[in-house]
Amino acid sequence: MSKVLELSLESNYIWMSIDEWSMTPADTAIMLNGTPAEQAATAAKYENKPRLIACSNAEIDSANTTLATVYTGSVDNVVCANFTIQDDNSISQGIVNYNDGGLEHKQIRL
Amino acid sequence: MATDLSGLYISQSFQNLVQRSASGAFNILATATGTEFIPVSASYAISASYALTTELQVSASYAVSASYALSSSQADNSNTSISASHALNADVAVSASYALSSSQADNSNTSISASHALNSDSALTSISSSHALNADVAISSSHAVNSDSAISSSHALNADNAISSSYAVTASYAENSVGGTQLAGENYIYVSGSGTEAQNATELTAALAVGVAATPNGLAKSTTNRFTVVVAPGNYDFTAADLDWNTDYVDFRSLTGEKDVYFSNATYTFQLNTNDAKITGIDTGTKAFKVATNLANVIVNNCKGGNDSFGTNQTISGTYIDCEAGGTSFAGNGGTASGTFINCKSPAQNLCFGALFGASTGVFENCSVDLNFSGYSTAQGSYTRCSGLNEFLRNGLGVSGRAYNCIAVGNNNYGQAGPTNILGQVLNCITGTAGTGVTADLFPGVGAGGKLVNSIDGLFTVNNIVR
Numbered sequence: 001m002s003k004v005l006e007l008s009l010e011s012n013y014i015w016m017s018i019d020e021w022s023m024t025p026a027d028t029a030i031m032l033n034g035t036p037a038e039q040a041a042t043a044a045k046y047e048n049k050p051r052l053i054a055c056s057n058a059e060i061d062s063a064n065t066t067l068a069t070v071y072t073g074s075v076d077n078v079v080c081a082n083f084t085i086q087d088d089n090s091i092s093q094g095i096v097n098y099n100d101g102g103l104e105h106k107q108i109r110l
Numbered sequence: 111m112a113t114d115l116s117g118l119y120i121s122q123s124f125q126n127l128v129q130r131s132a133s134g135a136f137n138i139l140a141t142a143t144g145t146e147f148i149p150v151s152a153s154y155a156i157s158a159s160y161a162l163t164t165e166l167q168v169s170a171s172y173a174v175s176a177s178y179a180l181s182s183s184q185a186d187n188s189n190t191s192i193s194a195s196h197a198l199n200a201d202v203a204v205s206a207s208y209a210l211s212s213s214q215a216d217n218s219n220t221s222i223s224a225s226h227a228l229n230s231d232s233a234l235t236s237i238s239s240s241h242a243l244n245a246d247v248a249i250s251s252s253h254a255v256n257s258d259s260a261i262s263s264s265h266a267l268n269a270d271n272a273i274s275s276s277y278a279v280t281a282s283y284a285e286n287s288v289g290g291t292q293l294a295g296e297n298y299i300y301v302s303g304s305g306t307e308a309q310n311a312t313e314l315t316a317a318l319a320v321g322v323a324a325t326p327n328g329l330a331k332s333t334t335n336r337f338t339v340v341v342a343p344g345n346y347d348f349t350a351a352d353l354d355w356n357t358d359y360v361d362f363r364s365l366t367g368e369k370d371v372y373f374s375n376a377t378y379t380f381q382l383n384t385n386d387a388k389i390t391g392i393d394t395g396t397k398a399f400k401v402a403t404n405l406a407n408v409i410v411n412n413c414k415g416g417n418d419s420f421g422t423n424q425t426i427s428g429t430y431i432d433c434e435a436g437g438t439s440f441a442g443n444g445g446t447a448s449g450t451f452i453n454c455k456s457p458a459q460n461l462c463f464g465a466l467f468g469a470s471t472g473v474f475e476n477c478s479v480d481l482n483f484s485g486y487s488t489a490q491g492s493y494t495r496c497s498g499l500n501e502f503l504r505n506g507l508g509v510s511g512r513a514y515n516c517i518a519v520g521n522n523n524y525g526q527a528g529p530t531n532i533l534g535q536v537l538n539c540i541t542g543t544a545g546t547g548v549t550a551d552l553f554p555g556v557g558a559g560g561k562l563v564n565s566i567d568g569l570f571t572v573n574n575i576v577r
Contacts, residue, residue, distance in 0.1 A: 004404045004425045006446070008471065009490065009510065020403060022423035022443040023466060032417075032437045032460050043486055046467050051444070079490055079510040080448050080471035082425050084404045093385045095406040095427040095448055097471055097491075103514055104492040105473050107450065109406045109427075 002092065005063050006052060007081040015060045016052035018082070058089050066091040070108050073098060079105050297326045297337055300365075303344035307374050311346045314339070315353065321360040331359035333386065338363050341391070343370035348378040352400065356383045364391020369414045369434075373397065379415075382408060389413060399435070401426060406449070420454075421445050423468070430454050437461050440477075444468045447484070447491070451477050461485055471510070489513070489534070498523070500548075502541075506530030509559060512537075519543040521551045531557035542568030 004018045023031065023046060030042045063083050071078070083094035096108040293300035301317045303310045321337045329335050338361040346353075353373070355362060364371045372393050373379050379397040382389060386407040392399065392414070399415030401408070401424060408428035410420065417436035420426060425446040432452070433440075437459040441447040447464030450473045456462045460481040464470030470484035470491045477483075478497040482504060489503040492512040496502075502518030503511070506525025511534030513524065523541040525532055531554055542551020550568025562575040 004446075006425075006469075008469070009508065010469065010488075018425060018446060020423045020425070020445070022445075028438060028443055028466075031466060043466075046444075047486075049467065051467065051469065080446075080469065082404055082406075082427050082446060082448050093404060093406050095404075097448055097473070099492070099510060099512070103512060104475075104494060105471075105510070105512070107473060 002084050002086050003055075004094075005055060005059060005081075005083045005085055007063070007067070007075075007078060009079075011052050013075055013078070015055060015063045015083075017055040017059075019051060019053050021049065059085055062089040062091060066094075066110070067096065070110060071096045071098065073100060083110070294320070297335075298340055299337075301339060301341045303342040303346065303371075307345040307347035308349055310344055311348045311353070311375075314341060314346055315348075317341075318353070318355070318357075318360070322357045324360075331357075333359065335359070336361055336388075340365055341371045343368070345372045345374035347374045349375060350378070352378050352381040354381050354383055355387060355389070358384050358386040360384070361388040362390065362392065363388070364412075367391060367412065369393040369412055382410070384408070394419070396436070398422070398439075399433075401428075415439070418443065421447075427472070435459070435462070438466070440464070441468055442466065446471065447474075448472045451475070453477070455479065464491075483518075501527055506554065507532050507534035507536065507560075509533045511535070513539050515539065519545070520548050523551065523553075525554040526551060529554035531555045532560040532562055533557045535561040535563070536565050537561070537563045539565040540567075541565070544568050 004020070005015045006018050007013060007015050022028070023042075027042045027045070030038050034042065062085060063081075066083060067081060071081075077098045077100050079097040079099055081094065081096045083091045085091055091110065094110045097105045098108075099105045293302075299317045299320050301310070301314050303313070305313065317339045321339050324331065324337045326335050326337050331337055336359045340363050342365045367390060369391055370393065371391050373395065377397070379394045379400060380392050381400040381402070382405065383402045385405050388409045388411070390411045390413070394413075394415040396416035398417060399410075399413055399419040401410075401419075401421045403421070403424035404427050406427040410428065410430045410433055412432045413420075414434045415436070417438055419435035419439040420430055420433055421441040422438050422443040423445045424441060425448060426441040427446075427449040429450040430440070430452070431454070433454045435454075435456050437456065438461045439456055439459075440451060440454060440462045442462040442465045444466050445464060446469040448469070448471045451463065452475045454463075454474075454477045456479040459479050462479040462482070463474060463477065463484045464472075464487050465482050465485045466487070468487050470487050470489050472491045474491055474493045474496050476495045477493075480499045481501055483496065483498040483502045484491070485501045485504045488505055488508045488511075490508040490510040492514075493503070493516055494512075494514045495516065496513070497517045498520070499518065500520035500522055502516070502520075502523040503513065503525065504522050504527040506528060507513060511532075513534070513536045515537075516539045518524070518539075518541050521542055524536055524539070526541070536553070541553060542549070544550040552567045552569070553562055553565060553573055556562045556575040556577050558577050560575075560577050562573045565573045567573060
């Protein structure tokens, strides 16, 4: 079962796994069409839910190795890197977004 | 026991025509002079050299209108014939060398107008048959499988040559077929969309199968050796499952380039599930245009879907251009919008582009949603000429966030909902113009390292703050 790893400011520049959760359909409906008070109450239920969870050292090593093959800039300039990692720790696809001072972020795709 | 019949009328002496054996059993018929009599309309005949209108005959050399014929050399209008060399209007013919208008012909060399033809050598052989299987030639059959040549069949599968069939799969040659895949080349196949909506879907599914199996120019598909399914405008009704677009280097292009390939089923829709595909011109109506997670190399152009389209809680890292969707789209329900989004919009909608506690980290150019553009998530992407009404980047810009030439004329924009200080860059942007139902709004504060430059708030104050 593959999963998506992320390296970003949010992950403190440590590779972590994205937990792809979403709101329940009922809560999503409130966020789309509810009153401001209902939306605030519903949002409060999720605002502290973690989006990223820890991954294994082997996964981290594999992601770092792959990142080094496509991006040689400062990790501090990385806005977000999303890599898909397979069960055998191979990286199959992904993207590196970085900004080294330009107006728009630059992107590298594996 | 021959009898002298001279001087007698035929009616008086008919019973005497029967020649009997020594034991008295029925044997043969004869004329008055002893010549053998050829029977007409006999109910049962065995080994007769000539039989006309018999109900049952075995091994006759010539039979017309027999109800049952076995091993006859020629049978016309018989109900059943087996191994006849010539069968005309037989209901069932097995192994006949020639069959005309039979209801079923198996292993016949030639059959015309048979309702069922199996393994016939020539069905010019099979003309106007309702079902032809493994026939060398099939003309006007309603169903033809593995035939070498099919003309005017309603369904042809693996035919070498198909003309005017309503449905053809894997035909090496197809002309004027309805819903057929007659137009194809090394790197493409054309879907005509000229059948019913369900037939169109079947045709499209078959075309995808051709693309999946294709080796264009004799080589494996690759980024530079792609296969394109060109799809004509129309309704495509997938009645049992989503269309799963699941193979790299197989592209989907609407014929016109417009969003006019409609997925018309109320439930089933299009699902993009491969990392490297270019998709153009799909409209899934109110249903989601589904995209699997982290397909970084897909390019989706000029497509439209309902809520939860182009990812909802997935990581959306590909390129999306001129796409339109409903609410919670573009990774809008806890997803990660890390790809490129150009001219993408959700008119009168809410919560898109990495909204609802997801992540907005990609490149956004000229994109819009009325409410909650990246709402409830920290904006870390680059946003150029993007727009909204209320709650545009409502939870503020992180240190990587870049907003240039953006317009959000309502309230609670750029982090003002919190408020949350701007930690990234906001340049040449507008917020909170007072109007009907909208009060004049201000920008939030600017945190360390943040920049709010040449940006106009609802009081028409030009803000220039660099920390």
